[in-house]
Every structure is written in structure tokens, then in C-alpha cells.
Amino acid sequence: xxxxxxxxxxxxxxxxxxxxxxxxxxxxxxxxxxxxxxxxxxxxxxxxxxxxxxxxxxxxxxxxxxxxxxxxxxxxxxxxxxxxxxxxxxxxxxxxxxxxxxxxxxxxxxxxxxxxxxxxxxxxxxxxxxxxxxxxxxxxxxxxxxxxxxxxxxxxxxxxxxxxxxxxxxxxxxxxxxxxxxxxxxxxxxxxxxxxxxxxxxxxxxxxxxxxxxxxxxxxxxxxxxxxxxxxxxxxxxxxxxxxxxxxxxxxxxxxxxxxxxxxxxxxxxxxxxxxxxxxxxxxxxxxxxxxxxxxxxxxxxxxxxxxxxxxxx
Amino acid sequence: xxxxxxxxxxxxxxxxxxxxxxxxxxxxxxxxxxxxxxxxxxxxxxxxxxxxxxxxxxxxxxxxxxxxxxxxxxxxxxxxxxxxxxxxxxxxxxxxxxxxxxxxxxxxxxxxxxxxxxxxxxxxxxxxxxxxxxxxxxxxxxxxxxxxxxxxxxxxxxxxxxxxxxxxxxxxxxxxxxxxxxxxxxxxxxxxxxxxxxxxxxxxxxxxxxxxxxxxxxxxxxxxxxxxxxxxxxxxxxxxxxxxxxxxxxxxxxxxxxxxxxxxxxxxxxxxxxxxxxxxxxxxxxxxxxxxxxxxxxxxxxxxxxxxxxxxxx
Numbered sequence: 001x002x003x004x005x006x007x008x009x010x011x012x013x014x015x016x017x018x019x020x021x022x023x024x025x026x027x028x029x030x031x032x033x034x035x036x037x038x039x040x041x042x043x044x045x046x047x048x049x050x051x052x053x054x055x056x057x058x059x060x061x062x063x064x065x066x067x068x069x070x071x072x073x074x075x076x077x078x079x080x081x082x083x084x085x086x087x088x089x090x091x092x093x094x095x096x097x098x099x100x101x102x103x104x105x106x107x108x109x110x111x112x113x114x115x116x117x118x119x120x121x122x123x124x125x126x127x128x129x130x131x132x133x134x135x136x137x138x139x140x141x142x143x144x145x146x147x148x149x150x151x152x153x154x155x156x157x158x159x160x161x162x163x164x165x166x167x168x169x170x171x172x173x174x175x176x177x178x179x180x181x182x183x184x185x186x187x188x189x190x191x192x193x194x195x196x197x198x199x200x201x202x203x204x205x206x207x208x209x210x211x212x213x214x215x216x217x218x219x220x221x222x223x224x225x226x227x228x229x230x231x232x233x234x235x236x237x238x239x240x241x242x243x244x245x246x247x248x249x250x251x252x253x254x255x256x257x258x259x260x261x262x263x264x265x266x267x268x269x270x271x272x273x274x275x276x277x278x279x280x281x282x283x284x285x286x287x288x289x290x291x292x293x294x295x296x297x298x299x300x301x302x303x304x305x306x307x308x309x310x311x312x313x314x
Numbered sequence: 315x316x317x318x319x320x321x322x323x324x325x326x327x328x329x330x331x332x333x334x335x336x337x338x339x340x341x342x343x344x345x346x347x348x349x350x351x352x353x354x355x356x357x358x359x360x361x362x363x364x365x366x367x368x369x370x371x372x373x374x375x376x377x378x379x380x381x382x383x384x385x386x387x388x389x390x391x392x393x394x395x396x397x398x399x400x401x402x403x404x405x406x407x408x409x410x411x412x413x414x415x416x417x418x419x420x421x422x423x424x425x426x427x428x429x430x431x432x433x434x435x436x437x438x439x440x441x442x443x444x445x446x447x448x449x450x451x452x453x454x455x456x457x458x459x460x461x462x463x464x465x466x467x468x469x470x471x472x473x474x475x476x477x478x479x480x481x482x483x484x485x486x487x488x489x490x491x492x493x494x495x496x497x498x499x500x501x502x503x504x505x506x507x508x509x510x511x512x513x514x515x516x517x518x519x520x521x522x523x524x525x526x527x528x529x530x531x532x533x534x535x536x537x538x539x540x541x542x543x544x545x546x547x548x549x550x551x552x553x554x555x556x557x558x559x560x561x562x563x564x565x566x567x568x569x570x571x572x573x574x575x576x577x578x579x580x581x582x583x584x585x586x587x588x589x590x591x592x593x594x595x596x597x598x599x600x601x602x603x604x605x606x607x608x609x610x611x612x613x614x615x616x617x618x619x620x621x622x623x624x625x626x627x628x
Contacts, residue, residue: 075599078462131469145565147461147468148392154461154567155445158599165561166595177598247479247561251459253468281480284491285389285472 002066005309006051009112009301010034010043010072012087017050018302019058022066022310024123028054029302040089048102067106067312069305070095071115075157080109083157108308112301114151114160117144119304120258125292129255133248134294135162135241137216137263140176141184141191145252150311152252162248163188167240186240189216189263196233205229220266234273242277250283260294268293316380319623320365323426323615324348324357324386326401331364332616333372336380336624338437342368343616354403362416381420381626383619384409385429389471394423397471422622426615428465428474431458433618434572439606443569447562448608449476449555451530451577454490455498455505459566464625476562477502481554500554503530503577510547519543534580548587556591564597574608582607 002022009016011034018029032050035042051068054060072095074085080096095109110118117126117134126132126146135143141163145152152159163184164177171181173194185191196214200207207229208222222230245257257278259270271291279287296303316336323330325348332343346364349356365382368374386409388399394410409423424432431440431448440446440460449457455477459466466473477498478491485495487508499505510528514521521543522536536544559571571592573584585605593601610617 129469147466148464150462152461152566154600155443155569156567156599158597159565159567161564161567161597161599164597165564166557169557179595179597181595243480243483248565250475250479251473251562251565252466253470253473253475255469281493281495283472283475283478283493285470285475286468 003064004060005066005306006054006068007302007304007306008047008051008068008070009115009305010047010070010088011112012036012073015043015047015050016298016302017047017054018299018306019054020303020306024303024306026299026303028058029299030054034088036087036089038089039091040085043088044095044098045102048099051103062105065105067108067309068099068103069115069308070099070107070109071112071301071305072109073112076109076111076153077157078153080107082109106309106312108312110151110153110305110308111144111157111160113142114144114153115304115308116142116260116300117146117160117258117304118151118307119296119300119302120260120294121146121149122307123303124296124300125258125260125294126256129290131252131254132256132258133162133245133252133254134258134260135245136261136294137188137259138261139188139190141188142261145248147252162244165244165247167244183240183244187237187244189261192216192219192233192237192263195236196230199229199233203229216263217266220263220269223266223269238273239277242274243281245274246278246280246282249278249286249289253286254289256290256292258292258294260300264293317378318374319380319620320368320382321616321618321620322361322382322384323429323619324361324384324402325426326350326387329357329361329364330612330616331361331368332613332620333368334617334620338617338620338624340613340617342372343613344368348402350401350403352403353405354399357402358409358412359416362413365417376419379419381422381623382413382417383429383622384413384421384423385426385615385619386423387426390423390425390467391471392467394421396423420623420626422626424465424467424619424622425458425471425474427456428458428467429618429622430456430574430614431460431474431572431618432465432621433610433614433616434574434608435460435463436621437617438610438614439572439574439608440570443604445566445568446570446572447476447559447566447568448572448574449559450575450608451502451573452575453502453504455502456575459562461566476558479558479561481558497554497558501551501558503575506530506533506547506551506577509550510544513543513547517543530577531580534577534583537580537583552587553591556588557595559588560592560594560596563592563600563603567600568603570604570606572606572608574614578607
């Protein structure tokens with residue numbers, strides 16, 4: 001019976017690693033730099049070395065280790081093969097096979113945002129649920145969908161791309177993905193700032209937002225002070241996100257919807273703007289859902305990665 | 315090794331039954347009336363009697379039967395429990411346990427629309443795919459979603475309610491589900507008729523549609539004759555459905571999208587109106603999808619129901 005599992009979250013600048021017991025307690029966590037040079041060919045060997053060092057440092061027996069789970073940016077299919085991860089310099093690469101050959105332990109891999117959703121389900125804001133939507137509101141809008149305890153990976157690893165669902169016809173600016181009118185353009189930190197700047201430019205309304213640089217944080221700070229223009233921005237943000245979540249939930253029928261990312265630091269007040277639109281437009285059978293804020297922050301990835309391997313064992 | 319499996323599709327007026335071999339060949343099919351009186355308490359006993367008669371008629375040994383799968387209208391959870399099926403008179407009822415007690419064979423049950431999706435994946439328009447969206451355009455818009463070969467059931471059995479995703483703010487008419495602006499209000503046979511009648515009333519444009527009663531069929535017949543007003547209706551229909559499928563596919567990342575139901579009898583021309591909107595607004599990673607028309611017609615339910623039991627065996 002294994003007692004330990006590693007969770008690895010590979011980002012564009014650092015790799016986060018965690019050592020967990022099989023109950024999901026985080027025993028140790030650390031970081032190493034992500035060496036993206038030479039087509040990212042050092043990344044997995046570096047991860048392997050770091051894991052081996054930790055095993056020897058902690059004097060853990062190999063047979064007590066369930067394996068290592070990995071989250072990485074980019075589409076990763078159900079076989080643990082990534083199909084182009086631009087930030088890491090990777091083309092098509094089997095993370096699973098490559099890392100297994102290096103550490104001689106079972107490896108599982110998934111898209112970082114999807115893996116974070118699994119982490120929030122296991123030990124975060126969605127604990128106790130098996131069907132969950134995680135939406136992370138950061139520079140972009142990311143997220144993942146868990147169906148019956150498993151990541152919705154999709155046919156080519158592009159499942160759960162919540163940030164790029166089309167929510168607005170007639171948008172003139174282009175999203176990072178190349179389309180126009182993606183959720184990310186309205187409900188990310190960048191999107192909220194854009195909505196605020198647009199309103200500031202189009203109206204003469206007094207607003208505390210006119211005193212300095214606008215950000216998602218200053219918008220929601222102003223919302224708490226009942227600044228009229230900020231309230232309008234929050235309403236617009238909530239309409240896009242609430243409606244989008246209603247559509248996803250009508251398809252997915254989740255128990256929980258978890259909101260994470262930098263914007264979620266605004267707190268419960270966010271939900272006040274999302275929920276009315278959600279409840280108005282979701283199919284009745286999916287109306288009773290638990291809304292929660294993410295609780296694992298930047299550790300969601302290592303938790304979810306560890307859980308990938310735990311599930312493998314069953 | 316089992317050689318036979320039964321597929322049962324319970325509708326509001328008739329129950330369709332099929333006997334399959336485990337390769338998925340339909341060996342025999344027949345129907346019995348659905349007796350909805352007395353809270354539908356006769357339905358499953360009638361099904362059991364019909365299955366038993368067929369077993370004895372065909373002189374099949376019990377040990378050669380894998381079991382019976384059942385599709386029925388209403389939300390049915392992963393344990394085979396239906397939570398209110400208004401058309402059948404049922405409240406909460408374990409289809410699985412009730413029918414197993416009657417026929418002494420393994421039983422699986424799922425929502426009829428979801429089960430039809432599984433059928434189209436197994437032997438219909440989506441053959442060869444493991445991630446699929448089925449949308450059936452009939453009086454309403456139904457459908458189901460298959461993820462990695464399995465029905466997306468959701469936490470309470472309300473998964474895959476494609477017809478009730480919110481696609482239009484400001485709609486003044488109410489959908490059957492109680493919401494306003496559901497896909498079903500624009501892309502079902504009824505919805506297409508509504509769109510056409512609205513345009514006919516609002517414009518003086520000449521149209522063959524002014525010569526008699528309007529239906530989805532007359533609209534698409536007129537589209538084939540390049541009737542201008544009918545072309546506008548088809549465009550609007552395609553916009554709603556194409557955009558909605560783009561949103562669902564951005565989340566689900568399917569290999570195939572299958573269009574069924576009465577409206578799909580219009581043929582490939584339907585896809586010409588749906589695909590441009592789909593391709594414009596779907597996330598790039600999910601753009602390459604196979605669009606197909608459903609091929610099993612009213613038999614999709616019995617095929618899918620049989621497949622539910624086939625999957626149980628693995």
C-alpha cells in the first residue's frame with residue numbers, strides 16, 4: 001500500500017512540486033526554475049532529479065510511492081501526451097512516458113487548468129462534489145470541468161476551455177485565441193479593466209476609478225464603496241459570467257461551481273453579481289448548485305496533479 | 315460469454331423494445347403500449363413480461379443474456395433512479411432495481427435523450443467517436459453528450475439539457491421549462507415555425523411560405539427553392555444552433571456532432587447553415603469536428619439502451 005504521491009505543476013517560469021500522503025495532506029512543497037531553452041528538453045529531467053532528491057532526502061522507500069502527477073499548460077490528451085505547449089517550448093511530447101522512464105514510477109498528466117479543478121474538488125472549494133466547474137479569473141479566464149470525479153479532457157485535450165466560449169456577437173477586439181467575443185474578454189482581470197475603461201471613456205459620471213490606474217482590484221474595491229460606475233461594471237461582468245456558467249451548467253449539471261484566480265480575492269461579493277444571472281438562465285434541474293470561492297490558490301495544481309495519480313490506483 | 319442484450323425505450327404512448335446480439339446487430343424489434351394509468355405502475359411489469367415472452371419465444375438461455383438497458387424520459391441518475399417522469403406518471407423510482415427484481419437480469423437505465431446519443435455513437439451517425447454531442451431537433455430540442463464513451467449524466471441526472479441553454483436575452487415568450495430565451499425556442503421544429511411566422515408577419519416580402527401552413531418542413535423545402543424569406547429563417551436558425559454548439563464544443567471538445575430529430579430530415583442542407591457559425595465561434599482546438607446526421611431514427615433509443623448494458627460488462 002502506497003503512502004506518498006508527488007504533485008507537479010509546470011509553469012512558464014517555475015515548476016511547483018508537492019509531496020503528499022495518500023490522504024491528501026501536503027507534507028512538503030518546493031519550487032525549481034522552468035528551463036524552457038532547447039525546446040524545453042531540460043524540464044522533465046529537472047523534475048525527475050528534483051523528485052529523486054526529495055525521495056532520498058526524506059528516505060522514502062520507492063515501493064511506498066504511488067507515483068507522480070503532472071499539470072502543464074497546453075492541450076494534454078487522456079494518454080498524457082501534450083500537443084504543443086508554447087510557453088514551455090514543447091511540441092508533441094508524452095509527458096507520461098518520458099517522466100516514467102526517468103523516475104520509474106507511474107506518471108499521469110493533464111492540462112494545468114483542468115488539473116487545478118481536480119485539486120479544488122479534492123481538497124479545495126469544491127470538496128465533497130464529484131461534478132464541478134472551476135473558473136479561474138486571472139489575466140485570462142481558465143478553468144476545468146470535472147464529471148463524475150474525472151477531468152473532462154475531450155477528444156484532443158482541449159476540453160473545458162471556459163474562457164473561450166463565445167458570449168458576445170459584434171465584438172471588435174480580438175481575443176488572444178484569435179476569436180472575438182470570448183468570455184475572457186469580459187470576465188478576466190484584463191476584461192474587467194477593459195469594461196471599466198470603456199465606461200469611463202463613454203460617460204462623464206463621477207467615479208473613484210478616475211483617480212489612478214484601473215484594475216479588477218480597484219473596480220471591486222470601488223464596488224464595495226458603492227461607486228455607481230463600478231457597480232455598472234460589476235453588473236456587466238456578472239451578466240457575462242453568470243450567463244456563461246448557466247449555459248455550461250445546463251450541459252454539465254454540476255454540484256458545485258468554484259471561482260478562483262486573482263479576481264476571486266474580491267471575495268463573496270463577486271458571487272452576488274454572478275448568481276442572479278446564473279439562476280435566471282440555467283435549466284431548473286441545475287439551479288441548486290453550490291457556489292464557492294477557490295481555497296487552494298496556487299497550490300490547486302499540485303493537489304490536482306497528485307489526485308490524478310491517486311485515481312490511477314483504483 | 316453473453317450473446318444477447320435487450321434495449322428498451324419507454325415513451326409516453328409506446329415502449330419500443332429491441333433484441334440485439336452483443337455485436338450490436340438488431341435481431342428483432344417490437345412495441346407494446348405504455349400504460350401510464352395508476353402512476354405508471356404497470357409499465358415496468360409490462361416490459362418484464364414482454365422481455366420474458368421474447369426469451370421464451372426465441373428459446374434463449376438466461377445465461378446467454380447480458381441484461382436489459384432502459385431509456386426513459388426524465389432525469390435519471392447514475393444509479394438508474396428516475397426523479398419524476400411526468401409523462402409516465404412516475405415519481406422517484408429505481409428503474410434498475412425494480413426491473414432487475416422482475417427479470418432477474420442486470421439492468422441499466424438512463425435518460426432517453428442521453429441514451430439516444432449513446433446509440434448514435436455506437437451504431438449511428440457518430441460511429442467511431444468516443445466524445446460526441448447529439449442534438450435532436452423535434453417538437454423540442456433534446457440531446458445528449460457522450461464523454462469518453464460514457465453519458466454525461468450530471469449530479470442529478472439533468473446533464474446534457476442542450477435544448478434549454480440560454481441563447482437570447484430579452485425573449486418575451488416563455489419556454490416549456492419556464493425560462494425565456496432557450497435554444498429550443500429557436501431551433502426546434504416549433505421554434506423554426508415561430509421564427510418564420512414572425513418574419514412573415516413583420517415583412518411584406520413575397521414567399522412561398524405565405525401559401526399555406528408553415529412548418530419546419532415547408533421552411534426547409536422553401537430554402538431548397540431559394541425562397542428569400544425562408545433563407546433568412548434558415549440563417550437565423552443556424553446562428554442560434556451553430557453558436558450554441560460552438561459553446562458546448564468549446565467545453566466538451568467532441569470528435570463528432572450529430573444532428574437528429576424530425577427537422578434533420580431536411581438533410582445535409584441543415585449543416586450548411588449551422589457550420590459557418592460553429593466554425594466562427596468555437597475555440598480553435600475544437601474546430602475540427604465531424605458533423606453528421608443521425609442515422610438510427612427512432613431506433614437510437616433501443617440501440618443506446620442496449621449499449622448501456624454492454625458497457626456494464628466491461
